[in-house]
Amino acid sequence: MPSLGRRTAVPIAALLAAAVVGGGVGAAAYATFGDGDGGTTASGVVSTGRPTAQTTSTALSVNEIYRRTSPGVVEIVTTTGNSGSPFPDGGGTQQAQGSGFVYDTAGHIVTNEHVVDGANSITVRFPNGSTYTATLVGSDASTDLAVLEVDAPTSLLHPLALADSSKVEVGDGVVAIGSPFGLENSVTSGIVSALHRDITAPNEFTIDDAIQTDAAVNHGNSGGPLLDLLGRVVGVTAQIKSDSGGNEGVGFAIPSNTVRSVASKLISAGKIEHAYLGVSIETIPADAAKVLGVPAGAAVTQVRAGTPAAAAGLRGASGQRTVNGQLYPTGGDVITKVDGTTVASADELRSLIDAKSPGDGVSVTIVRGGAQKTVRVTLAARPS
Helix, strand or coil: CCCCCCCEEEECCEEEEECCCCCCCCCECCCCCCCCCCCCCCCCCCCCCCCCCCCCCCCCCHHHHHHHHHHHEEEEEEEEEECCCCCCCCCEEEEEEEEEEECCCCCEEEECHHHHCCCCEEEEECCCCCEEEEEEEEEECCCCEEEEEECCCHHHCCCCCECCHHHCCCCCEEEEEECHHHCCCEEEEEEEEEEEEEEECCCCCEEEEEEEECCCCCCCCCCCEEECCCCCEEEEEEEEEECCCCCCCCEEEEEHHHHHHHHHHHHHHCCCCCEECCEEEEEECHHHHHHHCCCCEEEEEEECCCCHHHHCCCCCCCEEEEECCEEEEECCCEEEEECCEECCCHHHHHHHHHCCCCCCEEEEEEEECCEEEEEEEECEECCC
């Protein structure tokens, strides 16, 4: 559970009940995650031609957004554990609850990976009360996204349109719909508080470009849509930053452009693989770089054993130095280019590597001890 002494980004699925212990409805189930590969600082309409919910070019009221889009928002309940255990203290099942939304008329539902992770069974409840058993099409812990499929009549399938999240701006109005604490189809509203936040995925890697919002989201909102004022999905609500474990006005959503890319790959292949370099990194900005006597770029803080980076001989930091009140790594490699493209930050390096595929060879330019060199690296598949 999050410490009361600091704010912690946590996933926001809700635990409904524990069959053996008898936990109460609405009890929170959440955990903190440590830094992953690359480090973290927790901090458009669909173009595929699939039918989508009605959209407009004029900003809508919250009520209009709710009426147009809520038919496409669903509640997800998962069951984990061994219901047939003969041991009264060692078996039993647990139910957890989250949210999701209809992606297309083929019955695909988008939600968070952490909502369905480890589930023995998954059910989807539509706004009219109809419930259907869902199958897991595929999930991706690195982006905390999953796709389900239900065999529901087309009359219940109201796909939501995806916006272009690269066009979202700070201050834009947003609306969140979901099932906090099992209270299905609850709506809250707010603004985009910040962009390009890094949050930590369930497998401890970094999710880039998360959208920060002050729209109230709580446990059970996980996997539900964050909508713009045209009623389009700009993100999937995934985490909150909280002292108490409840909403404190700092929520995070996975951007819709990531959702579009990942969902389409999961539907077509059932899985997704991410390229992997094998380093932890930290941005060295230009002002600090001058003081440190190194180029701006992505400083390697750690090289993990048995990874492509280790095989290529990359070196992690051996010390630290404070510049303008900020601690920076020293003594290791600073990555400045990948395949000739300049790397000015850790985010840019992650983006360049993520655009590659496992098995791809890349040229990585580093500066070590004042000397520049380029090494060839064959990327691997990111470990689960």
